[in-house]
Amino acid sequence: MxxxxxxxxxxxxxxxxxxxxxxxxxxxxxxxxxxxxxxxxxxxxxxxxxxxxxxxxxxxxxxxxxxxxxxxxxxxxxxxxxxxxxxxxxxxxxxxxxxxxxxxxxxxxxxxxxxxxxxxxxxxxxxxxxxxxxxxSASDQELIDQAQANYRAYVQDQSAQLLEKTEQFVQLYADGKDDRARALYPVAREHWERIETVAESFGDLDPKTDAREADVDFAAGEKWTGWHRIEKDLWPQDAKGYTALTPAERATYAEDLRANVTELDQRIQATGADALTYPIDAIANGSIGLLEEVANGKITGEEEAWSHTDLWDFQANVDGARVAYEGVQGLLEAKDPELATELTGKFDALQALLDEYRDGDGFVLYTALSPADTKKLTDAVNALSEPLSQLTAAVTS
Amino acid sequence: MTPAQDRLHFVALDVTTDDRDELVALLKAWTDAAARMTEGGSAGPVGAVDGPGNAPPDDTGEALDLPPSRLTITFGFGPGLFVDADGNDRFGIAARRPAALEQLPRFSADVLEPARSDGDICIQACADDPQVAVHAIRNLVRIGFGTTAVRWSQLGFGRTSTTSTSQTTPRNLFGFKDGTANIKAEETEALEQHVWVGAEDDPRAAWLTGGSYLVTRRINMTIEVWDRQSLESQEQFVGRTKGTGAPLSGGEEMSEPDFEMKGSSGPIIPVDSHVRVVHPHTNGGVRILRRGYNFVDGSNDVGGLDAGLFFIAYLRDPRTHFIPLQRAMSKSDALMEYLRFTGQALFAVPPGVGKGEYVGQALFDA
Missing domain, CATH: 2.60.40.420 (Cupredoxins -  blue copper proteins)
Known part of the structure; x- marks a missing residue:
């Protein structure tokens, strides 16, 4: 995707x-x-x-x-x-x-x-x-224009919030205020996860910012930076023989993440010739792609290997997918009302299931999920993802 | 070289003895049993039903009445046979360990399971009937008890490579033709250059001359996620059409891909497409001989298919013919999004045995 x-x-x-x-x-x-x-x-x-x-x-x-x-x-x-x-x-x-x-x-x-x-x-x-x-319908074009404008505004808003919270997060981390940094980590990342498919389209920024340790080829000399590098340092309990980063190293990784998220935000907020546009198929593919992210990383607990805050990411991916879907929903209702009804129902069902795992302002940790829980969540993701994969073809036909 | 059969049973074993004579005796016993079975006979000299009633038969019997089914049995030696984890010379053959025979590195995004990786000895049984392949492995494992123990094994069906120009290209579980550009049995020169170990390759390992290195990678596919990709996306990931297998630059299946041909945005064959990333053109002319198989090991905990491709390749030197290729793939292949590498191993495969010889004799003879 x-x-x-x-x-x-x-x-x-x-x-x-x-x-x-x-x-x-x-x-x-x-x-x-x-x-x-x-x-x-x-x-x-x-x-x-x-x-x-x-x-x-x-x-x-x-x-x-x-x-x-x-x-x-x-x-x-x-x-x-x-x-x-x-x-x-x-x-x-x-x-x-x-x-x-x-x-x-x-x-x-x-x-x-x-x-x-x-x-x-x-x-x-x-x-x-x-x-x-x-x-x-003459109103098709209006629906398309509206969907594009709305989606752009959403991505820009999430990006701005991502930058703001990332700046707070890296400051807390660099200052050694670990409890507060840990509390902010999944909250700041929600904004990333909601627009992950847009962020990923910048092929250079994604690995620098969001690579998991397992994605890095250390033998080939690759360097590990970004969110998950800091995550491991904040949650070292499961890391055998882990050596904590020094204050100087912390400052380096913090600044690196801040700089990369700043650049991401600049690209997303760009105007004029550099402005991003969101063709209707890209919006629909974004919705499909975010659910794919859930199936590939979050449902397996691989995304947040140290903090186990995968369900925050899960929810944020679903949020982003739902916003993208609702952006093109009017168009879909004109072209394939049955699919629209099915997708709305399946989004609701997945959300209802996810709500069962809420805990305070957030969610239970991935490690608290039983195999039966993971299976139920997977089934709900499959139930939505399969019809959702028809979205692009349906709205562009 | 036999054109690839349709079924596979592959086993990796750990050697549990520290007695060199026991190991050599096992290699001799295996050589005899393998010779009998590839001719359609029984594993032991007596057979499944011709022995005394008060003892278990020396053949397990499930291949009775079945034809040999082009059964081939291939043995290979892993790095651990030569030296143990502490570097000790296990059987007095450490000095003959080929320099290239080392545990493969972990590649990015690998999720290797130790219980599906490595091994001291491997045995590959290929046949057109799965029961014949399983029969061979089962009986060889039985003969090895006390000297070897099974580390992992893998069943495969549906060869995913063409190894002869007489074969049509089969499909992998992504639904695409796979192994189009494989080295074929008829390409004698390419085999010499890329597959068989040359006499001058490694002064320590003359015993491997004419043999080859065997790499396995257990590649799980995230089948359910893949199936939701649009046809056009799938073709962009692979770089070929799904129907005929022609490169996106046009022509027929066997047409050479044109990586320079421009499309509406960038090359018509995307730079991160599988065909481009692993093509000899992009990898200093390196080619490999693939004999991989599809596998489905039932379903996983969340109801997804535990399925993919059991990659098997024969090559002249893993340092030049595999590691760089896999590294390029792990780094930039668009297919990686849909793959999970769950096991890998490397073995040195000695050349075929002559009459009266046993497998690996040149390695163990002083």
């Missing part, structure tokens, strides 16, 4: 605002020939051959085969020749990818772009009226 987000953030400039497409590679050509909405496209160096230049309105699929020797792309463009209705890119020579897109009646252009340069090889394409036609 990390990869998907990375790509999304890196490719911001080229992602259309209305990403109304689903890309899928297609391996075998076993689809029915008689379907007027199933079209094939052959993209060569100098031609863009479609099996038909007209189709009835509805969900169209274009099976695009690259018959040339350069990487190609295929676009369905609006009548102005600019608006991207659907696209599929990065089709290597001799490979086939599928574009599925919902298209209302109207005039369009198709374009193959061998070599990924220029205007492409264009031709007119007509979509005729059909009973199956779905109203493409």
């Amino acid at each position: 990390r990869k998907t987000l990375l790509a999304s953030v890196a490719a911001l400039a080229v992602v259309p605002t209305l990403a109304a497409c689903t890309e899928n590679a297609s391996s075998g050509d076993d689809r029915q020939g008689g379907d007027a909405r199933a079209l094939s496209v052959g993209s060569s160096a100098d031609a863009c051959e479609l099996s038909a230049t007209t189709a009835p309105a509805g969900t169209l699929s274009f099976e695009v085969t690259n018959t040339g020797s350069d990487v190609t792309e295929f676009y369905l463009l609006g009548s102005d020749g600019l608006r991207i209705v659907g696209e599929v890119e990065n089709i290597g020579p001799n490979l086939t990818k599928l574009l599925t897109v919902n298209v209302p009646q109207g005039d369009y252009f198709t374009a193959c772009k061998p070599g990924m340069v220029g205007e492409g090889i264009r031709a007119a394409f007509t979509v005729t009226h059909s009973e199956e036609e779905q109203e493409v």
Whole structure:
């Protein structure tokens, strides 16, 4: 999942605002020939051959085969020749990818772009009226704009709080106020965990900040820094033969974490050309990715190996996933109301279960969970994660 | 070299005796039993049902009526056979320990379990019928009681590598073709260069000339999480299409990946895709011979599949042909997010035995 987000953030400039497409590679050509909405496209160096230049309105699929020797792309463009209705890119020579897109009646252009340069090889394409036609709601764009703005505001707010609490935390730690540092540790980290998929998309900052000891290849000379390095020093009980860090070492690790979180915040708060944007598929993938974080690290108790405050992270991942989901929920309700109902129910069920493990302002430690508890939590995560994995395809179709 | 069979039983043993003669006697007994079983015979000279009624049979019997199923049995020697944890020469062969035969380092993100790692001796049984492979290991372990004890063992099904151009590439449990770029039996030169230990490789270990090093890694896949990745993400992680196995730069399965080909953002084959990270092109031309197997050992405590790939590779020198490769993978392979390495081991595999010889004879003969 990390990869998907990375790509999304890196490719911001080229992602259309209305990403109304689903890309899928297609391996075998076993689809029915008689379907007027199933079209094939052959993209060569100098031609863009479609099996038909007209189709009835509805969900169209274009099976695009690259018959040339350069990487190609295929676009369905609006009548102005600019608006991207659907696209599929990065089709290597001799490979086939599928574009599925919902298209209302109207005039369009198709374009193959061998070599990924220029205007492409264009031709007119007509979509005729059909009973199956779905109203493409004018409010879709509003929902998308709103979701993007809301999610950006959420990420920026969490990042600001993360920085503030991290500064307090590292100060307490550097000053040797260990009890207070231990109390603040899981609270400060909640803000990280809520936006973890965004933080992780900065490939360089994530390992410096959030690497677990087990992730570090000491034999290859890698250095361990960040949250968990300090965590071990604050909770050395389980660490056999552990040598506490000196005040000078503490100061170094504290400053390093502060500097990296500051840089993260600067990137997240950036404006103008450096501003992060959040395409709708990135928001949906963020929700999926945060649940994946729960399944991969928190449910196993591996994330907080020394403090055992995994359930704080668990809750924060779920918080972030829920916010991202609710950002696109309006869109999902228009496109797949059943999935929306299911996801809302499963989020509620997971939250209700998690609430059983609350203790004061926080949670019980991971070490207090019985195997039966862990199993129940895993089952609830699976129950949500499986339908949630359909979210991106559903909101971008 | 036999084209990889479909089933595996692999066992790692600790040597419990400190008597060199006992160890050599066991190697001789194993050599005899292995020879009989690979020909479809019984483990002991008498057999499962032809002995006296008042004694347990010298063969356990479950392979009766089954064909040999292309059974092969391979023995290997781990670092611990030569010197113990305190550095003591256990059987007078410490001076012949190959320099490369050392316990493998831990790699980042490894969650190695001691009970699934290392071992003094390994025995690999491969066959097309799982019962034949299990029969072989079971009987060899039985013969070893008192001299050796089982440290760990692993069952595998569905070879995940093609080792001959006559085989089609099978799929791993991620659903992708695996081992496309494997060294094939027909590639004599590549085998000489990358797999077999050369006569000049290690002056201390002439006995290993013509043999090889065997690396195992038990690679758990986080199956449930993987299954929720979009098809496009899966293909980006691997760097190949899921259907045909063609590299994302195009062509057919066997087409060379083009790592320079540009996509819409960066190379069309992502820099952290598995195919790129471990490709010979990115690793100084290093190639390995893989004979891995899928495994499913039931389910874990929370209902997830305890499953993955039992990686087995034969290579000329782990220091040049494995450690750098694994380090690169652990550091930057996108697949790492979905893998957990739970066991590993390294063994030196002596060359095949000649007539009248026993396994490892060149090592033990003065």
